[in-house]
Amino acid sequence: MLREPGLYDYSPFDDRPKVTWxxxxxxxxxxxPNIEFYELDPPLNPGRRAWAKPHPDVVPxxxxxxxxxxxxxxxxxxxxxxxxxxxxxxxxxxxxxxxxIIAACNELDWEFFSHGVYNTRYTYTMTEAEERAMMExxxxxxxxxxxxxxxxxxxxALSYTTNTFExxxxxxxxxxxxxxxxDQPQPVNTKSGRLISVPYSLEMNDTVVxxxxxxxxxxxxxxxxxxxxxxxxxxxxxxxxMCIPLHPFLIGQPHRIGNxxxxxxxxxSHDKVWVTTGREIAAHYYEHHYDNVVAALRTRxxxxxx
Amino acid sequence: MSLPDDYLKxxxxxxxxxxxxxxxxxxxxxxxxxxxxGARVALWVVTxxxxxPMDMKPAVPVPGGMARPYPxSWNxxxxxxxxxxxxxxxxxxxxxxxxxxxxxxxxxLAEMVPYLVEQVNRxxxxxxxxxxxxxxxxxxxxxxxxxxxxxxxxxxxLRGLSGQPVRGWLSPIRSExxxxxxxxxxxxxxxxxDWANDDMPYEFRTASGAIHNMPHAMEIDDQQVLxxxxxTEQEYVDQLKDQFDCLYRESESKGGRIMAISLNPWVTxxxxxxxALEGALSYIMGHDGVWSATGSEILDAFKGQx
Numbered sequence: 001m002l003r004e005p006g007l008y009d010y011s012p013f014d015d016r017p018k019v020t021w022x023x024x025x026x027x028x029x030x031x032x033p034n035i036e037f038y039e040l041d042p043p044l045n046p047g048r049r050a051w052a053k054p055h056p057d058v059v060p061x062x063x064x065x066x067x068x069x070x071x072x073x074x075x076x077x078x079x080x081x082x083x084x085x086x087x088x089x090x091x092x093x094x095x096x097x098x099x100x101i102i103a104a105c106n107e108l109d110w111e112f113f114s115h116g117v118y119n120t121r122y123t124y125t126m127t128e129a130e131e132r133a134m135m136e137x138x139x140x141x142x143x144x145x146x147x148x149x150x151x152x153x154x155x156x157a158l159s160y161t162t163n164t165f166e167x168x169x170x171x172x173x174x175x176x177x178x179x180x181x182x183d184q185p186q187p188v189n190t191k192s193g194r195l196i197s198v199p200y201s202l203e204m205n206d207t208v209v210x211x212x213x214x215x216x217x218x219x220x221x222x223x224x225x226x227x228x229x230x231x232x233x234x235x236x237x238x239x240x241x242m243c244i245p246l247h248p249f250l251i252g253q254p255h256r257i258g259n260x261x262x263x264x265x266x267x268x269s270h271d272k273v274w275v276t277t278g279r280e281i282a283a284h285y286y287e288h289h290y291d292n293v294v295a296a297l298r299t300r301x302x303x304x305x306x
Numbered sequence: 307m308s309l310p311d312d313y314l315k316x317x318x319x320x321x322x323x324x325x326x327x328x329x330x331x332x333x334x335x336x337x338x339x340x341x342x343x344g345a346r347v348a349l350w351v352v353t354x355x356x357x358x359p360m361d362m363k364p365a366v367p368v369p370g371g372m373a374r375p376y377p378x379s380w381n382x383x384x385x386x387x388x389x390x391x392x393x394x395x396x397x398x399x400x401x402x403x404x405x406x407x408x409x410x411x412x413x414x415l416a417e418m419v420p421y422l423v424e425q426v427n428r429x430x431x432x433x434x435x436x437x438x439x440x441x442x443x444x445x446x447x448x449x450x451x452x453x454x455x456x457x458x459x460x461x462x463x464l465r466g467l468s469g470q471p472v473r474g475w476l477s478p479i480r481s482e483x484x485x486x487x488x489x490x491x492x493x494x495x496x497x498x499x500d501w502a503n504d505d506m507p508y509e510f511r512t513a514s515g516a517i518h519n520m521p522h523a524m525e526i527d528d529q530q531v532l533x534x535x536x537x538t539e540q541e542y543v544d545q546l547k548d549q550f551d552c553l554y555r556e557s558e559s560k561g562g563r564i565m566a567i568s569l570n571p572w573v574t575x576x577x578x579x580x581x582a583l584e585g586a587l588s589y590i591m592g593h594d595g596v597w598s599a600t601g602s603e604i605l606d607a608f609k610g611q612x
Contacts, residue, residue: 001361001376003441010419013394047375124375160377181383183391183577202384203576213536226539227578230395234577 007165007179008186008197009297010237017296018287019184019239025274026235027228029267031079032154032177032200033246034089035072035105036119037097038064047124047159057074064119064249068098071252078257080108089115089154089177089231091247092138095145102145111277114138114173116156123159131161135171151279154178154200169193175282183231183240184257185263185285187294196285198241198278203227205245210256222257235272241281242267318592323388327487328510328519338561339506341607345597346557347550348604349590352408352499352522353396354436355422356478357415358385365448368479369534370572371440384438385572392575397425399584404593405598410436410476410499413463423467433598434466434474434499435490443481450485457489462543474499474601476522481578490515497605505553506564507608518609520566520601527568532579537583546586554593564604 019026040061042050051057079086086272088105090112105112116123117138123131153168154177168176169190176188177200188195203206204227208239209215215223222246231240244263251260268275322330341348361383362372370385372378400407409426416423426433437444438460438608465472475482475490476499487498491512498510499522507518524530526549531542548569553563567580567587574583590596599607 003359003361004418005360005377005379005382010421011390011422013391014398031564118531155379159375160379162377178379179383180380181386181390202380202458203578215536215538219538221541226581227576230577230580 001156002162006192008181009187009189009301010185011182011297011300016184016238017289017292018237019285020285021239021274023274024272026239026272026283027231027270028241028274028276029084029228029243029280030087030238030241030276031084031244031246031264031283032089032278033072033075033248034119034154035094035101036064036067036089036091036115036247037093039118039120042118042120045122045124048122048157050120055142055220064247067247067249067252068094068101071248071250072101072104074252074257075246075248075255075260076104076108076128078177078261078264079262081273082268084264084268084275085110085198085277087111087113087152089113090142091115091117091119091156092141092145093117095141099145105220106146107285109277112142112148112150113152113154113177114142114150115154119157122153122157123161123164126161126165127148128163131167132164135167150281151175151197152177154166165195166190169195174286175278177243183242184238185241185281185289187290187297194286194290196282196290198243198281199279200226200243200245202245206250207245207247214224217259219254220256222262224263225266229268232270232272233299243278308581311550324377326511327390328508330506334560336506339608339611341562341597343597344595346562346595347553347592347593348562348564348607349405349588349596349598350408350520350522350564350601350604351400351405351569351598352410352434352566353393353400353478353569353571355387355389355393355409355411355415356385356436357412357418357439359439359441360384361461362439364441364443366445366479366481368440368443370570375466375505388570388575389415389422392571392573393422393425395580396569396571396583397429397576399427399587403584403587405587405591406434406600406603407521408434408474408600410434410474410485411464412436412478413460414439416464416467416537420467423464427468431465432602433468433470433472434475434476435460435472435495436476436599437478440478443478444483444486445481446483446487446572448483451483452484453483453485454489454492457486460594461490461493461495473497473605474520476500480522482575487517490561491515491517497601498599507605511573512557518605521564521604523568525569528573528579529570530582532573539579542579543582543586547589550590550593557595565596
């Protein structure tokens with residue numbers, strides 16, 4: 001086991017290259033709905049149990065299914081109202097289970113990126129060959145079902161092996177959402193290929209804030225606005241990224257959707273916001289900043305820590 | 307069955323404590339302390355810069371440590387966010403308000419990122435030793451010689467990198483063995499910050515003579531309030547202000563008090579929390595008679611009048 005994963009170099013916020021976004025935007029803003037399928041009776045993974053109770057665990061299973069039956073449509077309409085395209089973190093088995101939802105996303109020109117096959121099937125303990133087979137299924141399923149390439153990755157249920165990032169670079173995935181160390185994209189150290197992290201904030205994630213930390217919907221609204229305000233202020237000096245990761249079973253509840261709509265209204269009403277997708281942020285960063293940042297990191301590394 | 311004899315007959319059942327580390331003393335009975343220039347409250351802000359190794363298997367539970375199967379990208383990179391991004395938000399606020407800081411640092415982090423040590427030195431702030439890393443909390447079953455070697459190594463590293471005498475010691479998660487105070491005193495430490503039993507410094511006996519315990523904030527530590535207890539940002543601000551108001555009021559008749567604030571950059575250094583912290587610190591600095599000082603400065607002023 002590694003003490004330090006070595007996936008990225010140290011880069012202090014107060015001494016790093018300036019990042020810019022199109023049209024002088026201060027903040028690249030993207031919304032990443034997790035469109036997920038949770039199995040009723042998933043296979044057991046030695047690393048983690050899917051459900052707390054012996055199967056079936058009816059309430060948590062059906063709570064998540066609510067997202068696909070009811071919550072998704074509410075969330076989608078709120079986003080469309082403010083011209084926010086989703087970047088879908090997709091359990092690709094959704095393509096087989098609920099193609100109606102995939103079609104609705106496609107119609108709105110949303111991006112699809114990988115969130116594994118099922119959220120109840122983890123990457124823990126996979127051999128390299130097993131992880132490759134999973135990745136190949138995902139990439140093929142997204143292409144066949146949506147016509148899109150898999151440019152982004154968020155590991156299923158945030159479960160990993162020590163091969164994950166190497167394999168992503170090898171398969172041509174352009175960005176990972178699995179590193180939470182920064183508010184700007186960052187190069188990821190891989191032996192071959194190129195990979196960057198695009199900020200996908202766990203601190204802004206509805207599951208983390210509403211379920212794990214037990215915050216109220218109105219407090220979540222305050223958090224999202226305050227986070228945006230700070231990044232908007234800092235973005236005048238160096239471009240920032242704000243992501244709101246969502247789960248339709250939470251944000252699409254009747255008592256929450258109004259608060260979330262208010263947040264979208266607030267953020268998109270600012271001038272210097274680039275309302276975009278994960279894929280577009282990554283493409284812009286590769287085109288305008290990647291080489292410059294990699295060179296600066298190399299200088300820092302070779303010149304000692306500062 | 308009757309109670310065993312030793313349940314009621316404890317040889318140390320008598321007046322005062324059941325150990326001889328310090329003398330039993332009630333705050334309200336002590337002589338008033340006077341701070342330099344007639345200050346009423348000494349403001350002691352301690353930022354904790356810590357490293358949570360990805361392979362950590364601490365002997366006692368460490369809040370904020372790895373909590374998911376290896377490799378735990380979630381917790382590793384979110385803690386790391388503090389040392390890359392959050393810390394610079396905190397320092398910017400302290401600089402803006404003219405607050406002289408103290409920084410408690412793990413020696414492993416100082417070795418990996420000497421840039422952070424430079425930030426402390428450049429500002430003329432005090433460096434406090436915070437153990438090796440968060441994977442190595444001291445604890446009651448720790449081998450005596452192993453602990454002595456660890457403490458020696460930590461202090462050698464921090465003193466070597468900073469050029470500071472490093473007079474203060476904060477154990478990771480404030481956890482000690484029975485020997486920790488003796489071992490740090492033997493290495494020239496003047497004060498520890500672990501014991502949560504007073505608002506003022508007090509004399510602490512060790513095998514190498516008397517040192518002091520400083521009243522480092524425990525109840526109003528940001529991780530304690532915002533993460534462990536899950537209070538809102540506004541409740542955190544209210545708590546800091548209420549704490550200050552009480553101490554400020556007491557200082558009118560009871561002599562100089564100490565307002566200790568403990569900050570973790572991965573907690574209050576988040577974009578959505580930094581303005582809340584700034585508001586609370588501005589409130590405190592807006593009062594007459596607030597002396598922003600380091601731990602050593604406060605301790606020396608305290609000892610100067612004993």
